[in-house]
Amino acid sequence: MKHTSVTPNRPSNRIQGWLQEHHKAAIGSWQRFWNSVLSTTFTSLTLAIALALPGSLLVLLNNAEQITRHLQASAQVNIFLHKDIGLADAQQLTQQLGQREDIHNSYLISATAALDQFRQQSGLDTILDSLAINPLPHTIVITPAFHAANQIALSRLTAKLDTLATVDEVLVDLQWVQRLAALLETTRMATLGLALFLALAVMLVIGNTLRLAIENRREEIVVIKLVGGTDAYLRRPFLYLGCWYGLLSSGLAWLIIQFGLWGLQAPLQRLGDTYQTTIELVGLGISGSLGLIISSVLLTMLSATITVTRELRLIEPH
Amino acid sequence: MIRFDQVSKHYADDKIALNRATFHLKRGQMAFITGHSGAGKSTLLKLIMLMERATQGRIIVDNQDLANLNRRQIPWHRRKIGLVFQNHQLLFDYSVFNNIALPLRINGYHERDIGRRVRAALDKVGLLGQEKAMPSTLSTGEQQRVGIARAIVNKPRLLLADEPTGNLDPELAEEIMHLFEQFNQVGVSVLIASHDINLIRHLPYPVMKLGQGRLTHLRASS
Numbered sequence: 067m068k069h070t071s072v073t074p075n076r077p078s079n080r081i082q083g084w085l086q087e088h089h090k091a092a093i094g095s096w097q098r099f100w101n102s103v104l105s106t107t108f109t110s111l112t113l114a115i116a117l118a119l120p121g122s123l124l125v126l127l128n129n130a131e132q133i134t135r136h137l138q139a140s141a142q143v144n145i146f147l148h149k150d151i152g153l154a155d156a157q158q159l160t161q162q163l164g165q166r167e168d169i170h171n172s173y174l175i176s177a178t179a180a181l182d183q184f185r186q187q188s189g190l191d192t193i194l195d196s197l198a199i200n201p202l203p204h205t206i207v208i209t210p211a212f213h214a215a216n217q218i219a220l221s222r223l224t225a226k227l228d229t230l231a232t233v234d235e236v237l238v239d240l241q242w243v244q245r246l247a248a249l250l251e252t253t254r255m256a257t258l259g260l261a262l263f264l265a266l267a268v269m270l271v272i273g274n275t276l277r278l279a280i281e282n283r284r285e286e287i288v289v290i291k292l293v294g295g296t297d298a299y300l301r302r303p304f305l306y307l308g309c310w311y312g313l314l315s316s317g318l319a320w321l322i323i324q325f326g327l328w329g330l331q332a333p334l335q336r337l338g339d340t341y342q343t344t345i346e347l348v349g350l351g352i353s354g355s356l357g358l359i360i361s362s363v364l365l366t367m368l369s370a371t372i373t374v375t376r377e378l379r380l381i382e383p384h
Numbered sequence: 385m386i387r388f389d390q391v392s393k394h395y396a397d398d399k400i401a402l403n404r405a406t407f408h409l410k411r412g413q414m415a416f417i418t419g420h421s422g423a424g425k426s427t428l429l430k431l432i433m434l435m436e437r438a439t440q441g442r443i444i445v446d447n448q449d450l451a452n453l454n455r456r457q458i459p460w461h462r463r464k465i466g467l468v469f470q471n472h473q474l475l476f477d478y479s480v481f482n483n484i485a486l487p488l489r490i491n492g493y494h495e496r497d498i499g500r501r502v503r504a505a506l507d508k509v510g511l512l513g514q515e516k517a518m519p520s521t522l523s524t525g526e527q528q529r530v531g532i533a534r535a536i537v538n539k540p541r542l543l544l545a546d547e548p549t550g551n552l553d554p555e556l557a558e559e560i561m562h563l564f565e566q567f568n569q570v571g572v573s574v575l576i577a578s579h580d581i582n583l584i585r586h587l588p589y590p591v592m593k594l595g596q597g598r599l600t601h602l603r604a605s606s
């Protein structure tokens with residue numbers, strides 16, 4: 067039998083044909099995507115919520131870290147000396163400490179100065195005047211040379227200061243900042259864990275959606291296999307379907323996050339007003355938005371590839 | 385075109401569907417396989433299509449030993465073969481045009497060529513002008529013709545048919561057989577499985593009979 071020239075065999079036509087196939091598969095699955103608007107919307111919303119939850123938590127964490135960053139930088143350590151240490155010794159120690167590598171600066175609050183300060187702040191003049199002796203010790207205030215978030219260095223320094231014979235007690239002034247930092251770090255880890263779980267949920271939802279889509283077209287798949295459709299040809303429309311889900315749901319997630327932040331801005335500013343500060347919430351930004359979209363599409367495509375490859379293998383003509 | 389050499393097929397439950405079948409269908413030849421229901425006719429065609437794998441023996445199609453084809457190569461093998469089913473396997477949510485276009489689409493033909501080839505195929509089965517119809521609006525005979533058009537649209541060198549006249553009345557069945565003869569006359573090798581002895585008795589083609597998996601040559605080409 068005579069064979070007429072098969073058009074796709076010429077190289078330029080082959081590439082053209084390949085592009086045409088992708089174009090058709092993309093368009094076809096896009097149309098199928100919108101065939102059942104309701105279920106597509108619900109599935110995409112489910113996915114969007116799963117994406118928006120860790121996404122918005124990460125955005126909030128970034129904001130919280132930005133707000134606490136300048137607080138952390140100003141960690142201070144108060145060193146209370148033993149009562150019997152004289153002013154000269156205290157001054158000498160202050161100087162020595164100021165020369166240490168790990169200490170940025172140091173200054174002395176003498177017992178007298180401390181009492182004066184306390185007198186002014188407390189208004190307990192008469193009681194304090196009646197005291198025969200000053201109950202307050204000399205205090206050296208130091209600022210470490212490292213960032214306050216560096217807890218290891220900070221605890222090493224305080225331990226070392228504690229061993230000095232002249233020192234009675236070492237008090238890190240801003241422990242609450244550290245606690246906050248630790249809390250933020252813990253929350254970040256928890257959020258990442260949550261993100262992992264929700265990523266799994268996204269993959270399962272996509273997997274199930276595509277499994278149903280394949281099941282609905284079972285007959286067609288059997289016929290295509292019988293006339294010689296390759297696995298790649300059969301996979302293509304379903305992979306595009308997964309891609310559309312990834313794009314739509316990340317777009318919805320983006321809206322959820324940005325609207326959420328926008329809603330938070332006003333009440334947070336009212337809070338900021340009471341501290342005379344401006345609170346400017348930072349949104350996803352360009353890199354965050356791209357990260358959201360790309361990770362969403364990658365997730366759905368990964369799930370789609372696994373599901374579609376397995377499901378199509380299960381359908382064989384008989 | 386097709387060579388079976390001592391081919392056996394055992395299904396999982398020890399059922400022997402084909403027992404040491406040997407035959408040769410020459411290039412450009414047309415032949416029938418007959419036998420009762422359950423004799424192994426469909427199994428024989430499925431082996432050729434690689435829908436099933438032989439348990440024993442050697443099958444050569446178009447100079448290709450099928451044992452050497454792996455899973456990934458199956459689609460390319462199937463593209464060389466046109467297959468007609470008893471229940472035509474049309475997709476009812478696709479138009480006649482799109483049903484017939486399927487083998488061309490998987491081959492990546494240009495949309496322009498697809499239109500031309502689909503209309504040529506429709507012309508050959510006598511359904512020109514029906515391309516926009518939905519299969520459900522056609523009669524059984526017309527549906528079977530659409531199935532045949534889909535099988536030949538890609539100009540295969542080999543045409544297989546499994547009970548192509550099973551659901552048709554004798555007149556329509558004869559028309560369908562005549563279509564197959566026409567394809568054979570332009571050089572297509574044709575192998576038809578049919579239990580309808582009355583239909584094929586007076587046709588001048590070799591007939592092989594399957595009985596309990598065994599193949600006997602009833603009649604050589606006349």
Ligand SMILES: Nc1ncnc2c1ncn2[C@@H]1O[C@H](COP(=O)(O)OP(=O)(O)O)[C@@H](O)[C@H]1O
Nearest residue numbers: 395396399401420421422423424425426427428
């Ligand atoms: N997938 C299968 N699994 C088990 N047995 C099968 C299978 N397909 C066919 N058979 C058995 O093999 C024998 C031949 O079947 P088949 O090839 O369909 O015969 P025919 O097409 O001639 O009616 C029958 O007994 C049938 O029950």
Ligand SMILES: [Mg+2]
Nearest residue numbers: 425426427546
């Ligand atoms: Mg059968």
